[in-house]
Amino acid sequence: MKSAFVAIIGRPSAGKSTLLNALCGEKVSITSPVPQTTRNKIRGILNRPEGQLVFLDTPGYHRSDKKFNNYLKDLVHSALNESDMVLYLVDSTRPLGREESDIIALLTKEKKPVILGLNKLDAPGQKQDELAAYLRLNTGLEKMFRLSALEEKGFEELLQEIFEQAPEGPPMYPEDYYTDQTPEFRIAEIIREEAIKRTEQEIPHALYVEVSDMEWKEEGGPKTLWVRCFLTVERDSQKGIVIGKGAEKIRAIRIASLKQFKKIFPYPMRLDLRVKVNKDWRKKDYLLKGILH
Ligand SMILES: Nc1nc2c(ncn2[C@@H]2O[C@H](COP(=O)(O)OP(=O)(O)O)[C@@H](O)[C@H]2O)c(=O)[nH]1
């Protein structure tokens, strides 16, 4: 049996989370056109007759000196440390930037086996051939896998190669698992995803979700999970925007989140969702340590 931890690394919006979800066949990691939405090292598990692969989704690797982004970068390093091999995903709709050379330098230093994926094959204007030449020259890797995470193309060849390079070993998780995340974490992430969809500019980045209370209730009907959450913003002026006129926006976020919970959790749920402010939370170390992990 093969068994490996595979870190998925790449610049923001390369499609890492979309790929993780598609490979694991379940929505494990939230995705968005807004860059920098993944804030955690998220594990998605793929079980096949050949063995088990545990994919580690990571935040996009990019240059910045901000405290918040440095935490995200630390997560990429720690995922690299934990992993047996790396799936380096390149966004083939974008010109190569400094981020790509930073990542290549990082991977060269790590000396772990690297598998290269060129994503967004389906997109108009993709530059896979041009990128392939640059990447071949700079990574020394001959093989690269042309993928569409969105249309789930190119997966079979990619997985065959990963299993080929993966070490022998027993599975790390039970074979019916597709993630090791707690329900609490998944609830918070789903709410964040629905909130990101409905906000713009700096707001998606200023949000985090705190699950303050989860309780089972059985008042005559079926056993129901009651959840109380706070959608937290970093400034007073953002509070009204997230609540919306006549509380319409927060209601829409709540209803859409409940719809997603229904697909994932096998029991009925209720959600009490409120908005609060935690001033400048992205500058507070104690909070970042709790939120970004
Ligand atoms: N056209 C196209 N879009 C993709 C593909 N993979 C991801 N995307 C889109 O790219 C955006 C960023 O994806 P996401 O998975 O959140 O990127 P991440 O930041 O690397 O995790 C989303 O809007 C995705 O729908 C793909 O194969 N083709």
Ligand SMILES: [Mg+2]
């Ligand atoms: Mg992501």
